[in-house]
Amino acid sequence: xxxxxxxxxxxxxxxxxxxxxxxxxxxxxxxxxxxxxxxxxxxxxxxxxxxxxxxxxxxxxxxxxxxxxxxxxxxxxxxxxxxxxxxxxxxxxxxxxxxxxxxxxxxxxxxxxxxxxxxxxxxxxxxxxxxxxxxxxxxxxxxxxxxxxxxxxxxxxxxxxxxxxxxxxxxxxxxxxxxxxxxxxxxxxxxxxxxxxxxxxxxxxxxxxxxxxxxxxxxxxxxxxxxxxxxxxxxxxxxxxxxxxxxxxxxxxxxxxxxxxxxxxxxxxxxxxxxxxxxxxxxxxxxxxxxxxxxxxxxxxxxxxxxxxxxxxxxxxxxxxxxxxxxxxxxxxxxxxxxxxxxxxxxxxxxxxxxxxxxxxxxxxxxxxxxxxxxxxxxxxxxxxxxxxxxxxxxxxxxxxxxxxxxxxxxxxxxxxxxxxxxxxxxxxxxxxxxxxxxxxxxxxxxxxxxxxxxxxxxxxxxxxxxxxxxxxxxxxxxxxxxxxxxxxxxxxxxxxxxxxxxxxxxxxxxxxxxxxxxxxxxxxxxxxxxxxxxxxxxxxxxxxxxxxxxxxxxxxxxxxxxxxxxxxxxxxxxxxxxxxxxxxxxxxxxxxxxxxxxxxxxxxxxxxxxxxxxxxxxxxxxxxxxxxxxxxxxx
Amino acid sequence: xxxxxxxxxxxxxxxxxxxxxxxxxxxxxxxxxxxxxxxxxxxxxxxxxxxxxxxxxxxxxxxxxxxxxxxxxxxxxxxxxxxxxxxxxxxxxxxxxxxxxxxxxxxxxxxxxxxxxxxxxxxxxxxxxxxxxxxxxxxxxxxxxxxxxxxxxxxxxxxxxxxxxxxxxxxxxxxxxxxxxxxxxxxxxxxxxxxxxxxxxxxxxxxxxxxxxxx
Numbered sequence: 145x146x147x148x149x150x151x152x153x154x155x156x157x158x159x160x161x162x163x164x165x166x167x168x169x170x171x172x173x174x175x176x177x178x179x180x181x182x183x184x185x186x187x188x189x190x191x192x193x194x195x196x197x198x199x200x201x202x203x204x205x206x207x208x209x210x211x212x213x214x215x216x217x218x219x220x221x222x223x224x225x226x227x228x229x230x231x232x233x234x235x236x237x238x239x240x241x242x243x244x245x246x247x248x249x250x251x252x253x254x255x256x257x258x259x260x261x262x263x264x265x266x267x268x269x270x271x272x273x274x275x276x277x278x279x280x281x282x283x284x285x286x287x288x289x290x291x292x293x294x295x296x297x298x299x300x301x302x303x304x305x306x307x308x309x310x311x312x313x314x315x316x317x318x319x320x321x322x323x324x325x326x327x328x329x330x331x332x333x334x335x336x337x338x339x340x341x342x343x344x345x346x347x348x349x350x351x352x353x354x355x356x357x358x359x360x361x362x363x364x365x366x367x368x369x370x371x372x373x374x375x376x377x378x379x380x381x382x383x384x385x386x387x388x389x390x391x392x393x394x395x396x397x398x399x400x401x402x403x404x405x406x407x408x409x410x411x412x413x414x415x416x417x418x419x420x421x422x423x424x425x426x427x428x429x430x431x432x433x434x435x436x437x438x439x440x441x442x443x444x445x446x447x448x449x450x451x452x453x454x455x456x457x458x459x460x461x462x463x464x465x466x467x468x469x470x471x472x473x474x475x476x477x478x479x480x481x482x483x484x485x486x487x488x489x490x491x492x493x494x495x496x497x498x499x500x501x502x503x504x505x506x507x508x509x510x511x512x513x514x515x516x517x518x519x520x521x522x523x524x525x526x527x528x529x530x531x532x533x534x535x536x537x538x539x540x541x542x543x544x545x546x547x548x549x550x551x552x553x554x555x556x557x558x559x560x561x562x563x564x565x566x567x568x569x570x571x572x573x574x575x576x577x578x579x580x581x582x583x584x585x586x587x588x589x590x591x592x593x594x595x596x597x598x599x600x601x602x603x604x605x606x607x608x609x610x611x612x613x614x615x616x617x618x619x620x621x622x623x624x625x626x627x628x629x630x631x632x633x634x635x636x637x638x639x640x641x642x643x644x645x646x647x648x649x650x651x652x653x654x655x656x657x658x659x660x661x662x663x664x665x666x667x668x669x670x671x672x673x674x675x676x677x678x679x680x681x682x683x684x685x686x687x688x689x690x691x692x693x694x695x696x697x698x699x700x701x702x703x704x705x706x707x708x709x710x711x712x713x714x715x716x717x718x719x720x721x722x723x724x725x726x727x728x729x730x731x732x733x734x735x736x737x738x739x740x741x742x743x744x745x746x747x748x749x750x751x752x753x754x755x756x757x758x759x760x761x762x763x764x765x766x767x768x769x770x771x772x773x774x775x776x777x778x779x780x
Numbered sequence: 781x782x783x784x785x786x787x788x789x790x791x792x793x794x795x796x797x798x799x800x801x802x803x804x805x806x807x808x809x810x811x812x813x814x815x816x817x818x819x820x821x822x823x824x825x826x827x828x829x830x831x832x833x834x835x836x837x838x839x840x841x842x843x844x845x846x847x848x849x850x851x852x853x854x855x856x857x858x859x860x861x862x863x864x865x866x867x868x869x870x871x872x873x874x875x876x877x878x879x880x881x882x883x884x885x886x887x888x889x890x891x892x893x894x895x896x897x898x899x900x901x902x903x904x905x906x907x908x909x910x911x912x913x914x915x916x917x918x919x920x921x922x923x924x925x926x927x928x929x930x931x932x933x934x935x936x937x938x939x940x941x942x943x944x945x946x947x948x949x950x951x952x953x954x955x956x957x958x959x960x961x962x963x964x965x966x967x968x969x970x971x972x973x974x975x976x977x978x979x980x981x982x983x984x985x986x987x988x989x990x991x992x993x994x995x
Contacts, residue, residue, distance in 0.1 A: 447956070464953065466953075468824070468825075469825045469826075469827040469844075469847050617957070617958075618957065619957070620956070620957045620958075621956050621957065621960070622934070622955070622956050622957040622958060622959065622960030623826075623828045623934075623960070624827070624828045624829075624830050625828070625829055625830045625831075625870045625873050625874055626830055626869070626870060626873065628934075628957060628958060628960065629873040629874065629876060629877055629912070629958070630869070630873055632912065632958055633873065633876065633909045633910065633912075636910055653908050653909075656865075656869070656908075657869065657908075657909075660865065660866055660869040660870075663841055663842070663862075663866060664830050664833070664866045664869070664870060665830070666827055666828060666830065
């Protein structure tokens with residue numbers, strides 16, 4: 145079939161999709177964010193409330209599901225489009241607000257601006273994304289449609305130029321596609337930052353049939369959910385990227401490796417594959433071009449190390465998910481020994497826009513060595529948690545304080561953990577480094593897959609390093625000596641330090657061991673596992689020393705190094721909240737009516753401190769615990 | 781026949797077939813490099829013991845010699861401060877999870893851990909690290925040998941030989957992380973497994989994890 149008929153094929157599915165989407169513009173539509181973050185916040189109840197209210201009102205309106213637009217802190221979110229009004233997004237929805245919006249806005253033209261978060265189109269009444277700092281810093285390439293289209297309906301993607309890149313690709317030579325990808329200098333977004341075009345070229349030139357394309361959706365970093373959100377919100381962009389890749393390298397079969405813990409993502413991808421097949425976009429002779437490619441889902445069983453490509457392949461072959469020596473690289477000898485391209489979800493998402501708009505367009509964003517955007521899941525002690533997409537080269541300060549709107553309760557910034565458990569903890573002084581693959585490496589962290597955990601003054605960096613190491617130690621497959629035994633030895637030392645049993649010589653052993661594990665481990669899990677410890681030793685050594693020399697936890701977080709104390713001068717006889725909040729009856733009422741804590745019974749659950757009303761603020765943490773004697777000594 | 785090349789190891793010019801792994805080229809020419817998990821005939825390299833590091837001119841960091849194909853003009857040093865440090869740490873880590881009782885051990889004198897210690901001047905004790913708990917139970921169900929996991933270094937040689945030479949497949953790796961062990965399917969005693977007591981695994985074991993019953 146010639147290229148003209150591919151164009152006709154696309155024009156036909158596009159016009160059908162446009163007609164379907166345009167029809168929706170004739171009436172009010174409530175778009176509810178029902179990705180996992182929305183569902184967890186109660187989106188399904190809100191959806192029911194809307195449906196019920198609309199049914200009772202007798203209006204001709206529709207309720208549709210969309211994915212996540214990244215404003216996870218404000219979930220459940222809805223976007224209401226009503227003819228004659230700009231599309232408006234509302235946050236923090238509940239059933240009551242749903243009823244109110246139907247009654248006031250849908251039935252009576254009052255858009256209830258007091259509940260609105262942002263307008264989607266420029267208008268005279270309400271600010272749009274670009275009127276907020278977040279909108280100024282964000283630039284969306286792969287999250288562009290997330291949260292705005294129905295992930296369960298392929299026509300919504302097609303109406304937004306979806307699969308146009310595929311139609312263009314099928315009229316190019318595979319070498320041209322690879323050249324475009326190489327020109328774009330796109331670097332893999334799974335963490336290592338390897339040039340995608342080079343990987344594709346290696347695979348295309350490698351001998352062996354059939355070739356495979358695998359999408360790595362085995363996202364497992366604590367606090368990271370970029371891939372899940374993309375798969376849940378816009379699965380077709382990933383699929384389109386995979387088909388383009390398959391055409392470029394000559395693959396006939398593809399797999400989406402998604403963790404079984406992501407049921408919603410699996411559901412959305414399943415629907416998407418099915419619909420793509422029905423449209424002739426997957427299977428035999430895609431778009432009538434004669435090119436055959438089909439996809440299926442492989443569900444990962446939850447081992448973190450299976451995100452490592454050789455372990456992922458082993459698990460797909462029915463073996464233990466354990467990393468293998470590289471080379472050979474999967475691009476040469478991958479799944480079942482055949483040439484295999486393995487790309488991260490985000491990497492594949494960049495492919496359709498790059499093909500459609502060209503390598504030069506892509507390179508106009510970001511830095512020369514790391515073009516494009518970076519997607520982060522911004523979590524932890526930050527006001528606006530969620531998914532963020534900013535150009536490479538944006539500073540961490542902009543991401544945390546402008547996009548994320550800073551730290552709650554006016555607390556001080558302590559550190560930001562970037563790149564997941566194998567990333568590093570960077571201090572205030574690193575906030576002005578422009579984020580890209582190379583600058584983060586220099587600072588001791590890694591880009592990783594994009595987890596960004598913000599920590600405030602209440603977070604102990606020794607405990608944080610211990611937490612991440614505990615994670616990697618637990619997830620070590622146990623194959624190689626350094627990772628299996630080394631991470632365990634490091635964890636034991638860190639545990640000692642957080643208990644106040646550390647010695648200064650331990651810091652030297654920790655550093656040496658960390659460097660050796662980094663240099664000696666077989667796979668990247670081991671090679672990067674010591675990063676949180678190395679970076680905290682580099683930037684927060686004083687905290688380690690305080691734990692060792694003074695048995696003090698400066699952030700007052702390590703339970704063995706703190707005691708809870710109720711300051712009698714602040715405590716009130718009129719209040720009893722802390723007594724009721726204590727699960728072990730450690731808090732008691734003294735003879736004079738003030739409260740005190742029986743240290744023998746206290747389990748340091750923090751309940752009394754949390755419940756003590758702000759007007760008293762009588763419960764404090766003391767570190768080192770010996771301070772208690774001083775306080776109680778003053779009393780007598 | 782593959783092309784012959786010349787490389788230099790510790791100042792010695794050596795001729796070898798191109799592509800052969802450096803570890804074997806060195807060993808066959810009488811140059812010792814510590815190793816536990818390497819099996820020459822195994823194409824799917826384990827590279828798990830992390831003891832065979834060497835320095836190669838032009839490479840930024842030490843590399844494992846068991847995975848490195850030799851090539852023309854390659855210049856190798858088997859010892860350097862960086863190599864020694866990695867080997868020392870890996871060795872001490874292995875010992876930290878090992879029942880150290882050399883004087884009463886059946887492999888005393890023929891143990892490969894002892895050989896590594898001797899060749900590299902390493903101590904057979906754990907100094908920087910904490911000895912970790914090991915499994916104390918010994919599988920003495922076979923008639924001719926015993927399996928003592930507390931002395932296993934997880935090199936996997938027994939597994940490879942059981943599968944590929946004996947063609948029995950009675951044992952494999954199971955569990956993860958620090959709990960990774962060599963075990964039978966379902967962790968039943970060896971006598972209840974398909975094990976034929978051919979004894980190849982005992983020959984393959986570098987230490988005393990698999991050891992003949994003393995007559």
